[in-house]
Amino acid sequence: MVGRQITWISSWKPQRRTTTSNGRTPRYSHWVRYNTFYGLVFTTTLATLLLMADLIEWRATGYLFVLANRFPGTVALIVQLLAAFFGLIHVAVVCRLINYALRLRLRKASVTLDVLRTWVDMSIPRIDWDLPLRFFFPVLLVVFLSLVPAALWAGSITPFIDRTTTTGMLLLPSYEDVSLIREYPMEIGTSGPSLRTQKGFFTYSVGVQHVGNLLSSAASASSSTTGKRLVHPKLDNTQFSYIGRSYGVGAPAGLTDMSISSNSQVAGYIYQEEGYLCNVTCIYNRTSAFRLRGPVAEWIYEASGNLPDSVDSGEMSAYIGHTGDAIVAIGVAHSERSPRRYLALAAGPSYAFLNSTQCALDFTPHLFNVTVDIANLNISVVPANPIPDFNPQRNLTRTVMRQFELLSNDLTNLYVSLLGDALNASIAAYNMSRPPNAGRDPVSVSEEAATLAGLTNSITAMADDMLAAYASAQLMVGKTFTQKRDVQVYLYGLQFGQRVYIYAIFVFNLLVLGAVAGEAVRTRGWRELGRFNYLDPRDLVIAASRGGEGVAWAADGLARRHSKKKKGAGEKRKSMKHVWLLSDPDEGNGSLSIRMKGDGEGHVGIVVRSPLFPPSPDPEKGERGGGGGGGFEDGGDAVDADKRAAQREWDRRRRQKQRVGLFGSM
Template structure:
């Protein structure tokens, strides 16, 4: 603390000052400087709590640097945690030091207790302490490690997500003039565009045959996991589960989000209008749609009326070596038909599909679309029904007609590729059901289930294809707000943030209570037992009594027995039991003196400068030349009883 020539007790110094002796004053800064460190810890703990509550995240250059130099970040975190933990430990130790220094003005303590106070005030482990003092010190040392650990957990950054707003372009259906059925003739297909992002066309059923077949074949995914199927372009995105016909802008018209934020975008979510397609397939044994022929060599006709046929029945021609490999799908051709049904007529090779009929119901919905840019996944969930955004139903009526075009285009002399795709879906459904249900399905049940899944998947994918064509070919688009998820740095975990805030509050409360209890440590003297200069000077002022008492306790040649259990030290020689106290002289200077001398019956061979023979004082007795002196034993026990002190000394 400084001022070692005046390590005085305030009350004595006041009296000394009245007698004309000038003594130094304890300045405000010296007394309170350690506590001002709590300004930094309180500010940071409050900021971390607010950041967690308000979900603040560090983005931009901070995020980039933290990810580029993780080792440096770890080093800085450890240094800061150690620094702020040191502030807390310093404040707590200063409180302990001040409390014990005030206590020392009134209490008498043994030298072991004084060592314990010093170890608690630093803190440090002293392996030479008796166990009854060692464990309290060990507890303080362990607790001194906690603040830095809590700070490390509170400021360690880890990757999290934050949100901002963005804008992307979604398809508009105000102009649907390009969405119509185009003739299946070379040069008569609908408008198309091929770019690095993929091939986009309004002739969906003709130009996207391969993708549609793949969707039909894999519609009944194995197991209980949600199927993952690729999007109809080169963006590398895949749908998790059904696409519901939306999500086309992902990877195509979302560059304002995915490329404008320095590649820190984790994903985004937005809402898009589309049609929720529900498919119901049945066996219609009385269906009028049948295969007849051949009328000319290898030419067969699939004709008949459907439930939604208007004006006349349906008819289309198929080729085949014979009629066994034909899978024909009939869809109403009239523009006035709602076009909700498709009927299947099949030859012997695909007899399980013959006389099946599917109804497609398109409900306008608003969908929640979530895009995971890191994993290139798209998840779609229906949200709420909305008014029909395409009342003329150009989109849905044209879509259903694509099934008739597909079935005709995918039938050759020997096989129906569409029939094989349906068969794959049916087989996958059978295997998935057999894995989780011991009850086998009938052929009719599995056929209808697999066919329903295939038609649903194809309808969803065609809706996406038309939406992509509106965006890329027709340029029919509109802006849509998106919630963008950004990668950001979150500092600390919530449990550690709350813990360090509470710990800091407890330290503040402890400082406030001690300041009130001690009136701002007004009675604190300049003597500090942690400073060896103060100890040496104060001990010298106490005179030779301390040394004489120590010699009397330690003995010289008598039989020694350990007085206490010691951990990692030499046997107890007894000096630690010496009881001392503080005493001010006439000028207020501090001296360390023995609280009470040994009782005279224990002193042999004279007093003062004469040689003092020491007798080992133990609970079992007083040993003197191998014999027990009853009088000295009684006096020793009484002396030990009066001089026994606890961790906080005795008055």
Template sequence: MSMSPRQFTFLPTVNARKKRKDGRTAEYGHWIRYSTFYGLLITTGLASTLLAADTFKWRVTGSFFILANRFPSSVALTVQLLAAFFGLIHVAAICRLINYALRIRLTKSSVTLDVLRTWVDMSIPRIDWDLPLRFFFPVLFVVFLSLVPAALWAGSITPFISRAVTSGTLLLPSYEDVSFIKEYPMEIGNTGPSLRNSKGFFGYSPGTQQIGNLLSSAAAASSIGKTRPVHPKMDNTQFSFKGRSYGVGAPVGLADVAISGNKQAAGYIYQEEGYLTNVTCIYNSSSQFQLSPTFNAWIYAASGNLPDSIESPEYSSYIGIDGKAIVAMGVSHSESSARRYIAITTGESYRFLNNTQCELVFTPTLFNVTVDLSNLNITVNPISTVPDFNPQRNLTRTMVRQFELLSNDLTNLYVSLLGDALNSSIAAYNMSRISASRDPFTEDEATLAGLTNSITAMADDMLVSYASAQVMVGKFFTSQSAVVYLYSLQFGQRAYIYAIFTLNLLILLAVAAEAIRTHGWRDLGRFNYLDPRDLIIAASRGGTDVAAAADALAAGDGKKIMKHVWLLSDPDEGNGALGVRLKGDEDGHVSIVLVGGDEDRATRTGICHAKAGYIRLGKHVSIPYHRSITAMTQSPRNHRIPNKFQR
């Protein structure tokens, strides 16, 4: 029992639409026809997810983030492969639309071989260097566009480091119990409770226990050329303040383990109450606080009333060979005093500081504290005033008293280390003003500005020192929530995400429009010009007309007639101008026939046609095929090739 060959190159005619007894059909099945377009479901879902992730700021953390950072090369390779795959889906959908449209057109109209080649190149897509220029550049443009989807996908799915927001808690100092905050006697071993561990030294007498850090702050308070000077935090946490600390930020690195212990934490922001310290320094020529010798040759007394002195004048003793190197600071000792003033009296070596007076005003304020864990930076910004969290003012009163202890400890027989630190701040201010502005300023103005900066910096640092002692030594703290920023992965940049989403939407619209226009590609037959099997079989059914017409274009020397200029290959050989069309038989089998053959003879004239050894040159002229080449070669002016083949 013989079986018919399963040849599927059919035209979608009415008769061929019916399924034959041998199982052949002219129509594609649903899956074969639409399978390529189903791939757009993948790209649509992914593009929509990327758009939603960008809109709602979705981020990836956890093990995937760690894995991506550990193997960046593998991530890059995966991104390239996925981008190529998703781009292939888009290109395949576009090429299938082109293929379907041109296959339908081919059943209804004739085309030249060059146009057919152009269709093939656009449907693959590929660059055919043998195309005429008018076809080459459109094909080149389509090939270039086929590279765009994969590039856009790469930009849309490439992960890069971003930040995700979560919450955390840390411990803030509490001042409900201030029993440890007081002025301790200066005798050795009686400076109050303290603690030393790997994170630093913490105690309640910063004026005697943090001398080195305070001197550094005083000297660098007017840093040259820095609008926001960076100075280290007074512990071993390696954090630094950018700008003023305002006396807050002590828990950073000490009581934030729940946050800083997370290796993916980039930083956090929290709010803390503290004192906004405003310092105003002036020259007080009528100051009663003065330096005078005593009965002991090396002992000098700094005594006198301050603007806020109560009960009795201030008095303290300083050592020095002749009193010239003494810098003495006086602070009211009475607990009834508001403790707002610092009076300075000096010897001859520091006379520029003599009779200076500074007023300190403490305003209870709520601060925003921003912590950068990657760079170990702390930035503090005041927000608003709040009720006083320490109405008894134990904190501020004790802190200001530390200036007197500090100045006394830093004076020796030959020099005042505190005076030198203040002098460094004044000199830095002088140089910064000269480099930043040409406005004239006096030496007194520079001295007061540098002194103000130093007193402010030391006051802030001592407030931080007391806060650290409350947390680490006294264990007086309260929990506070913080907004934590985690290192995370963000997929794609916004521009690429919107671009790929738009491209995907345009392709979907194009598919829908074509499906509506062609009624679901109802007229699409089984013949596909991209399949060499279909081309060879259909050309074989069409006979030798196309080949004979191509031979007829040859000149006498055996070379083809040049019609067009080529770009990067051989000259135009002329075959591309031959026109062909599809023809179906009673069974719907496809044949590729020459335009102007038997099927077109009644309606088309003047087209070269070869059949049964004859070539038709005109409406009433036919010559044998073996004589046609000689005739055209010898008499090219009388027997010209029809213009249809010269275009």
């Protein structure tokens, strides 16, 4: 125990590191001095790895992802333990810096016992409720800051679900062979090839076999909520829905993506697909030649006339009804040589708002960005850029146009036009989506404009769905009419920590490293640091015993003076010089000022700060001054005259008000 201390007097040089014959000055090894700082190797490595992982957007997948999702409680426990461990390393380093700095300060300054307690609390750290408030709040700040590193580490290593990317393969529809995409007769048994599976019903007779789905699309084409994108289902049993327009693409989702969606960690994927961007423009053409006539026979009415793109002859189709009031007819050019980009509507009095309307459909070959969200079963399509026509013969677009004429026939009965009701529903939804004050606005949308807007939305929605239906038929019925395409797949993965906490802990670790390096340079590697440590009770006990009885005499003197003052004041309570928080003040020794003194053999002792607190014996009890201590206390065995002179100096100094600050006084 005696050999644990080395003096810190300026003449001592740590490079000499010799051991005396009595063994009382052992070496202060490199490991003993710097071992705590080596913990920064772990924190620096981990902080750097976390930063690099965030920069390259690395995510943990596979078995680690499965374990984290299966045992979240265990993961939380491990995170808390690791955060506490790495936070403890940072706190230990900072506290060691504080301890070293104050130990070096202690060799030069005198401190009160309250200041020494404060240093102990700041070096551990801990809250001492008995401290005066001027020392309590700095300690409280240090204790609070000691909790920050562990909290930052917890935010930096806590895993949460994010996404990462990989590649996959997807089968897309090919239009190199469009032999099955054509208009089939409406007679029973003459429809196009079809296939029914668990994934849905797929057919090349789209306008006849998908009547219900197309009718639903027409009715819901206009959103009744302002500013929200329309969500509508895909025409199969895959449960996918489009957010916004489909543009006729996205058919592979749920049909040919099994190699991707079979992975339970897949969140979605993105790919590009060729399709047609259908722009629909509807107007009122009061001079349209396409008219409803009849009856030409019992319950038979004829819709006929030329369209702007009619070739060779006009258009003609027959409709049934008790009267012509509930008929909504659509005319489309029938010639194979027609570009087929116009459709005209002729309607009876019950649907007069649709009569003489005409729409032009422009199909522009485009490349689309398709995003498939497997988790939420959503498909989002965004046009990218125009491309050369992938179906120069326009079999696909001309066949789509002819489906409108078939739909109008199928959806008209003796009493009502289901197509007319669906278009009316779209128009009504468009009116409801207008702002509430639109009716009072002098430039608000007119009824004719609202009709044309609702009609445009319905025609656009049906055209998109029919293009998607033919794409699905190419995949599921044609089977060989496909092409492979690489896609970008998003996988669920674990991201460790949030970016703000990762950067915060990285910067904090750099600050700690900088503080260690700065202190090492400033103190020359703590070359003047002695082995005495005020945190070690062994060192305190030994140093106090070497200092003699001076500290005890000074403490007793303070207590006696305090007692005499109370008696002289008639037992009145003395006003406290300092403020305590939760305990009574220790008037006896809290303000006692001490200092450290070394001897020639490399040992230190705790002595009273002689200029302010010399030995103060009690003459009434016959006590003698002194309190030997091997030369640690000035005037240990002085003559009575010297003691009286010291007493007078003590009384003079005692009357001077001097406060020792947080870092002691010189």
